[in-house]
Amino acid sequence: MKIDPARLAEEIAGNADVLRQLAENGDIGIIIRTIDVHFKGARSQCEILSEEAESLGFEFVDFGEYEDGDWACDLSVPGTTDEDFITDLTRRALMIELTHGVEFDGWGCNAVGEPDNG
Numbered sequence: 305m306k307i308d309p310a311r312l313a314e315e316i317a318g319n320a321d322v323l324r325q326l327a328e329n330g331d332i333g334i335i336i337r338t339i340d341v342h343f344k345g346a347r348s349q350c351e352i353l354s355e356e357a358e359s360l361g362f363e364f365v366d367f368g369e370y371e372d373g374d375w376a377c378d379l380s381v382p383g384t385t386d387e388d389f390i391t392d393l394t395r396r397a398l399m400i401e402l403t404h405g406v407e408f409d410g411w412g413c414n415a416v417g418e419p420d421n422g
Contacts, residue, residue, distance in 0.1 A: 305402045307395065315394045315408075319387075322412075326385055331415035333385040339413045341397055343377045344370065345406035350377035353404045360400060377406065385413065 327333070341362065343353060350367060354377055357364040362379035369375055383389050390411070397408040 305399070307398045307402065312395065312398060315398065316391055318410075319390050319394060323385055323387060323390065326413075326415045329415040330417040331385055332417055333387075335416045336382050336384055337413055337416045338380050339383045339385075339393065339411055340365065341379045341381065341393065341411045342409040343379070343397075343400065343404075343406040344374045344409045345377075345404075347375045349405045350375040353377045353379075353400065353406055356404075361396070376409070 323333070343350065347369075354364040354367065357379050360379075362381050365378040365380050367375060367377060381393065383393060393411060394408075397411070400406065401408040
């Protein structure tokens, strides 16, 4: 299976906007923090993904159901908001989309600034 280059480019362009907004909010990209990764799809596919999350390098966080009947599967991973890390994370998420029959629905995290040394 191969990731669609156009889809990857679209996601990377979206990442650039999010990373810019994080930086504007004082984020220091090299600081490791929890990054949430969201997928949606059929309940059965989300359950399989949750069971395999650890072997894929993620921690399972939660399930949720959308009004349209789709389910959400939220995973997390420690990481930075360095552009290279986020691009790699996006590739991993798009591969999970292909291999698990779910839809990658984005990532998110909080801006993290200078640690308080006081």
